[in-house]
Amino acid sequence: MPDVVIDVRGLTKVYRVHERQEGLGATLRSVLRRTFKEVPAVTDATFRIDAGEVVGFLGPNGAGKTTTLKMLSGLLYPTAGEARVVGHVPWRREGDFLRAITLLMGNRTQLVWDIAAADSLRVLQEIYGIPEERYRATLGELTELLDLGPLLHKPVRNLSLGERMKVEFAAGLIHSPRVAFLDEPTLGLDVSMQSRIRRFVAEHNRRAGTTILLTSHYMDDVVALCKRVIVIHRGRLLYDGELGELAQRMAPYKVITVALRDGAGSAFLDDLGTVVSREEARVTLRVPREHTAERTARIVRELEGDLVDISVEDPPIEEVIDRVFQGAV
Amino acid sequence: MLGQGSIRVYRALITQGFQVLSAYRVSLFLYALFSFIRPIIFLAAWVAVAESQGGRLGAFSKADIGGYFVITILVTHLSAAWDFFEFEFEIRRGSLSPKLLRPLHPINYAIVQNVLWKLITSLAVVPVAIAIAITFEARFATTPGHVALGAVSAVLGASIAFVFGWVFASVAFWTTRVHAVVTLYQRAAFIFAGQIAPLTLLPGPLFAVAMALPFAYMLGVPTEILRGGVDLGTGALMVVGQVVWLAVGIALYRVVWAAGLRQYSAVGA
Numbered sequence: 001m002p003d004v005v006i007d008v009r010g011l012t013k014v015y016r017v018h019e020r021q022e023g024l025g026a027t028l029r030s031v032l033r034r035t036f037k038e039v040p041a042v043t044d045a046t047f048r049i050d051a052g053e054v055v056g057f058l059g060p061n062g063a064g065k066t067t068t069l070k071m072l073s074g075l076l077y078p079t080a081g082e083a084r085v086v087g088h089v090p091w092r093r094e095g096d097f098l099r100a101i102t103l104l105m106g107n108r109t110q111l112v113w114d115i116a117a118a119d120s121l122r123v124l125q126e127i128y129g130i131p132e133e134r135y136r137a138t139l140g141e142l143t144e145l146l147d148l149g150p151l152l153h154k155p156v157r158n159l160s161l162g163e164r165m166k167v168e169f170a171a172g173l174i175h176s177p178r179v180a181f182l183d184e185p186t187l188g189l190d191v192s193m194q195s196r197i198r199r200f201v202a203e204h205n206r207r208a209g210t211t212i213l214l215t216s217h218y219m220d221d222v223v224a225l226c227k228r229v230i231v232i233h234r235g236r237l238l239y240d241g242e243l244g245e246l247a248q249r250m251a252p253y254k255v256i257t258v259a260l261r262d263g264a265g266s267a268f269l270d271d272l273g274t275v276v277s278r279e280e281a282r283v284t285l286r287v288p289r290e291h292t293a294e295r296t297a298r299i300v301r302e303l304e305g306d307l308v309d310i311s312v313e314d315p316p317i318e319e320v321i322d323r324v325f326q327g328a329v
Numbered sequence: 330m331l332g333q334g335s336i337r338v339y340r341a342l343i344t345q346g347f348q349v350l351s352a353y354r355v356s357l358f359l360y361a362l363f364s365f366i367r368p369i370i371f372l373a374a375w376v377a378v379a380e381s382q383g384g385r386l387g388a389f390s391k392a393d394i395g396g397y398f399v400i401t402i403l404v405t406h407l408s409a410a411w412d413f414f415e416f417e418f419e420i421r422r423g424s425l426s427p428k429l430l431r432p433l434h435p436i437n438y439a440i441v442q443n444v445l446w447k448l449i450t451s452l453a454v455v456p457v458a459i460a461i462a463i464t465f466e467a468r469f470a471t472t473p474g475h476v477a478l479g480a481v482s483a484v485l486g487a488s489i490a491f492v493f494g495w496v497f498a499s500v501a502f503w504t505t506r507v508h509a510v511v512t513l514y515q516r517a518a519f520i521f522a523g524q525i526a527p528l529t530l531l532p533g534p535l536f537a538v539a540m541a542l543p544f545a546y547m548l549g550v551p552t553e554i555l556r557g558g559v560d561l562g563t564g565a566l567m568v569v570g571q572v573v574w575l576a577v578g579i580a581l582y583r584v585v586w587a588a589g590l591r592q593y594s595a596v597g598a
Contacts, residue, residue, distance in 0.1 A: 015594065075426055077591050093590075098432040110427030112345065114352040119345055126341040127433045129334055155352075 005179055005211045006049035006072065011081035013042045013067050013235075041067040043235040044081070051178075054205050054212040056226035056243065060325045064235040065215040066105075069181045072213070073103040086178055099128055101179045102172040106187030109164065110171055111156045117167040118152040121174055128175035135174070141207070142170045145200050162193035169200065173210075182214045186221055198224045219318045231324055238324055247314035250324050253286040258299060259309040268302060281308070286315070338433060342441040350445060361450035364406060365457055371525060372398035372465060387530050393556075395467030397527050400556045401548065402458045405524070407447055408487045408547045410494030412439050413511045417501040420593075429590075436495060443491060470557030478564050479555035485571040490547040492578035499582070502589030517542070523549030527558070543574045 019037045020030045042064040049055050059065045070076040072083060074090035074097065083090055088097035111120045125135045143149055146166045151159060159167065165185065173180065182201070186194040202225055205212055216222055222229060222243065229246060231239040239246060256273065260266060260281045269275060272295045273287035287295045296312055314320075350357055375394045379386040386394060419425040428435040461467070471479070497514050501507045519525065520535075522544035528536055539545045550571060554564040 070426075073430060075429055076593065093429070095432040098430060101430070103426075103430055108423050108427070110424075110430075112349060115345065115348040119348055123338075123341045123345050124431075126334075126338045127431050 003051040004048050005051045005086050006047075006213065007084040008048070008072070009046050009082045011042060011045040011068065011071060011083055012040070012079050013064075013071060013076065014079040015039045015041055040235050042071070042078075042232075045232070045235075045237050047230055047237065047240050049211060049213060051211055052205070052209045053228060054201070054214065054225050056222040056229040057213055057215045057232065058222065058229050058321060059215075059232040063232045063325075065232055066183055068232070069103060069183050069213065069215065073101055073181050074098070075103070099175060100177055101181065102175070102177040103181040104168060104172040104183065104185055106165065106184035109156070109168060111164075111167060113157045114155055116153045117148075117156055117159075117171070120156070121152070121171060124171060124174050130175055134176075138174055138176055139170070142173060145203055146170060146196075162189050165189060165193070165197065169197070173204065176208060177210065179211045179213070182212060182216075184216055185214070186216060186218055194218065194220065201225055219321065223317060231321070233325055243317070246317065247320045248289075251315045251320045252289050253315065254289055254292045255284060255313050255315050256287055256292070256296060256299070257282065257284045257309075257311045257313070258303070258307065260303065261306045261308055269299070272298065338437070339441065342438060343445065346441045346445040349442075350449060357446065357450060358453050361406070361453050362457070364409070364454070365402060365461075367524065368398045368402045368405065369461065372461070375526060376465065389527065389530070390468065392466050392468030393558075394527075395462065395465030396469045396556045397552060397558070399458050399462045399465070399467045400469075400552045401523065402461065403454065404483055404486060404548055404551045404555065406451070406454045407483050408490040408551075409447065410443070410490045412443075412491070412494045413498040413500075413507055413514070415439070416495075416498035417505065417507040420501050421505060429593075439495070440491070447487075471555060472557060472561075474561050475554055475557045475564065478561060478568060479551055482551040482554045482564070482568050482571060485568065485575055486547045486551040489543055489571060489575050489578055492575065492582050493543055493547075496578060496582050496585050499585040499589045502592045518544045518547070521545060522547055523552060527553070529553075529558075540570075543578065546571045546574045 015038070016036050017039050018030075019035050020026055045064075045068060057065050057068070067076065071078050072085055072090055074093045077091045086097060086100045088094055088100075090097060090101075111117055121139065124130075125132075130138070143152070146169060148166060148170055151163050151167055152170075156164060156167065169185070185201070186197050189197065198221055201212065201214070204210060205225075212225070214221065214225060226243055228241065229239070229243045230237060231246070231250075239250060241249070253273075255276070258269060260283065262281060266278065266281075266283055269283050269285055273285040273291075275283060275285045277284045292312060296310065299310060300307065372394065375386060375389075375398075376391050379389070379391045379394060384391055389397070416425070419428075425435065428438065493514075497511055498507070500510050504510075521528075521539040521542050523539075528539050528545055528549045531539060539549070546567070550567045553559050554567065559567065
């Protein structure tokens with residue numbers, strides 16, 4: 001049985017935020033009497049992640065993803081609930097815990113801006129107490145996977161965004177953490193660099209067995225890396241399971257795409273489902289999941305001679321996620 | 330006691346600190362030179378006042394005033410603390426969080442940066458202080474005993490200033506407008522530390538208040554010992570006072586830091 005490395009039960013974070021109405025009167029009143037409102041960022045989150053898993057943590061902006069990652073990495077104290085990461089309560093911030101995790105944020109830097117990344121890595125070597133041999137081996141592996149060679153000796157301020165993200169990864173993983181929290185690691189990167197980072201994360205997970213909890217707005221990241229996803233919306237977990245089952249559970253329809261000879265019989269399809277697009281001889285329609293087999297059979301039977309091609313698929317994952325976030329499910 | 334691991338960490342931080350400071354070497358020395366301006370103005374003003382009163386100001390001759398402010402320049406330099414400004418910026422910019430995620434307390438980075446800056450800029454500060462001493466014919470009643478006790482006192486003064494600097498820096502956990510609180514702190518230090526004038530020249534009640542607050546133990550006490558303004562017995566008692574204030578500062582810092590971490594909302598982090 002695999003080890004549970006992240007165990008979260010009823011985790012809740014409520015921010016207390018100063019509230020002020022607009023206008024001079026309200027401003028003056030707020031000087032004398034400040035009013036606060038409580039904003040729940042994460043409510044009663046419960047999940048477990050086993051050693052070596054790569055889990056996608058999905059949600060729109062403000063859903064509570066980053067707050068959860070900050071609690072699990074020990075930066076924030078929760079309002080309620082419990083969590084154990086590699087056997088430690090994160091917010092106690094014990095040395096062994098901090099040596100076992102990393103939190104990488106796509107829009108933040110942990111490297112010293114004015115000096116070469118190689119010098120910052122040396123400092124990290126001493127802070128984490130990494131023996132020289134292991135340090136060289138890990139850095140060699142990271143250099144190979146990320147193609148860091150030419151980047152390590154330039155001042156960080158002279159690196160492009162993509163180059164900086166690569167050395168950030170090196171800095172975050174140089175101590176070989178057992179758990180990596182990756183918050184939007186491909187944010188702002190071009191398509192090619194996104195792809196390289198994805199390949200690196202997958203390969204690093206394969207080689208080192210690092211447990212990864214990843215947030216990303218790019219579904220390509222999630223599809224490429226995560227078998228399992230946790231969906232959070234307005235602070236509450238909506239789904240925790242296989243990525244492949246997300247559509248089945250969250251989208252009550254399937255997508256049938258029909259290619260017709262010269263567009264003949266296209267009008268017939270209007271009665272079988274919701275037509276999503278109609279491009280020349282190609283029609284795409286949504287059909288309730290439970291009627292998919294019967295409607296597909298009818299299309300094949302009725303359009304017999306005019307049918308060139310037909311496919312039945314789950315809706316694209318982006319569409320499913322969007323429906324979840326829009327509250328349509 | 331520092332273990333082998335701590336020594337290696339500090340050695341790496343010092344190397345990194347040198348690299349960072351060397352990237353800003355010009356501004357580094359400019360900041361150090363700015364720190365002379367205020368003591369020189371007060372020195373010139375008090376010398377002028379003394380001249381108008383027959384060459385003396387209370388127990389201070391013009392040469393004694395010169396000696397006091399020359400030592401003040403050196404001790405002010407040693408006790409400089411700026412973390413209340415840096416820390417708020419770190420929280421706002423989100424650069425505190427990566428430090429909190431490492432198994433090394435963030436104060437260690439500040440200790441190294443603080444000590445390195447003082448060591449490097451001393452190359453500019455000491456010659457200027459000597460030139461001022463010669464120009465104003467400064468007089469010192471310092472004995473070897475004063476030098477030894479004064480060195481301890483100067484380190485304690487710098488430590489008190491550093492620790493209280495972090496106590497006030499930690500206010501940034503609660504508010505992103507630390508400047509208002511820090512301005513109050515700095516104004517109090519300005520009046521009660523001995524920056525304006527030797528503390529013994531303050532009116533009786535103000536002197537009593539000054540000696541009951543930590544500021545005098547950051548600057549006035551080491552200055553008086555180093556210029557030989559007090560006998561060694563009195564100086565030793567003052568050093569005991571410094572030890573007490575340092576202990577109070579450390580205790581206060583631990584409480585505020587622990588409470589601040591609970592409060593930390595990782596703004597923009």
